[in-house]
Amino acid sequence: MNEARIGIDVGGTAIKLGAVHASGEIIGETQLDLGPQPKLEQALDETMRLAHGLSREIGCVGVGLPGLLDRESGTVEASPNLPWLEKRAVRDLLAVRFGLAPSKVRLENDGNVAALGELWLGAGRGNSHVLVVTLGTGIGGGLILNDMLYIGEGLAGEVGHLVLDPRGPRCGCGGSGCLEQYASASAAIRRAKLRELPAGDPGNLKRLAQLAAQGSAPERDLLEEIGCDLGHGLAQVVSLLDVRTFVIGGGFGAALEQLMPGIRRGLDEWSYGKRVEHLRILPAELGARAGWIGAARLVDLP
Numbered sequence: 001m002n003e004a005r006i007g008i009d010v011g012g013t014a015i016k017l018g019a020v021h022a023s024g025e026i027i028g029e030t031q032l033d034l035g036p037q038p039k040l041e042q043a044l045d046e047t048m049r050l051a052h053g054l055s056r057e058i059g060c061v062g063v064g065l066p067g068l069l070d071r072e073s074g075t076v077e078a079s080p081n082l083p084w085l086e087k088r089a090v091r092d093l094l095a096v097r098f099g100l101a102p103s104k105v106r107l108e109n110d111g112n113v114a115a116l117g118e119l120w121l122g123a124g125r126g127n128s129h130v131l132v133v134t135l136g137t138g139i140g141g142g143l144i145l146n147d148m149l150y151i152g153e154g155l156a157g158e159v160g161h162l163v164l165d166p167r168g169p170r171c172g173c174g175g176s177g178c179l180e181q182y183a184s185a186s187a188a189i190r191r192a193k194l195r196e197l198p199a200g201d202p203g204n205l206k207r208l209a210q211l212a213a214q215g216s217a218p219e220r221d222l223l224e225e226i227g228c229d230l231g232h233g234l235a236q237v238v239s240l241l242d243v244r245t246f247v248i249g250g251g252f253g254a255a256l257e258q259l260m261p262g263i264r265r266g267l268d269e270w271s272y273g274k275r276v277e278h279l280r281i282l283p284a285e286l287g288a289r290a291g292w293i294g295a296a297r298l299v300d301l302p
């Protein structure tokens with residue numbers, strides 16, 4: 001039995017995919033760039049063709065997607081950023097193309113597959129309870145409990161919408177003062193702008209971290225404050241679940257070293273039981289590959 005697993009990560013501008021053995025040995029990976037208005041059938045045909053180029057023997061397929069899923073029917077309920085996926089039975093469309101039973105094709109939310117990827121072949125390896133936090137435009141989360149992805153009734157792990165201050169800025173989720181309004185890449189840019197620091201666009205976030213690393217006080221202070229807000233959010237996770245391993249990824253995750261003093265302070269201030277010295281805060285290792293690698297692991301979930 002040496003069939004490959006195919007992992008597929010559907011994003012806004014590209015579909016990343018790869019083939020991997022059950023042992024974790026990666027066979028190959030590639031990507032399909034999407035035009036401005038992708039057609040689902042065409043994109044899936046092309047994805048299948050690329051997958052067969054990676055391996056001729058395919059045993060199962062896993063897909064990570066942004067949005068709300070109906071896992072029973074394998075349908076994307078809503079995907080505000082990728083409307084071409086909405087109300088489409090992605091699982092069955094793929095099962096037909098790959099000649100697999102629908103049970104061999106699994107769909108999962110993109111934050112969750114990234115968490116599975118980091119758990120399987122990345123920074124989370126060897127830990128049973130892990131929260132993977134993705135600092136991007138928003139803040140995504142994927143929760144691993146007892147070596148298994150935990151989705152609750154379907155939406156667990158949304159760490160970006162833990163509330164730090166109910167009187168804080170409005171959030172896209174309809175609430176106010178959510179963590180992602182303080183510690184996402186977009187929030188960091190907004191906060192830098194408010195202080196007239198040179199980080200007015202996403203490219204400059206790197207510069208912000210560089211200046212902080214060189215000891216420039218305004219940048220260092222800002223990243224420490226943002227880190228502290230993130231630490232306050234993580235402390236709530238510690239209080240509820242006693243998760244002690246956090247893997248931080250996403251574009252803004254590259255500033256982890258500069259965020260770290262603040263994260264530690266925030267955790268120390270808000271976590272019950274003084275567990276902060278036992279917490280592990282690790283940089284994600286797989287970068288943009290985490291999604292497809294984790295998607296290839298979906299078949300192992302019950």
Ligand SMILES: [Zn+2]
Pocket residue numbers: 160161171172173174175176178
């Ligand atoms: Zn929110």
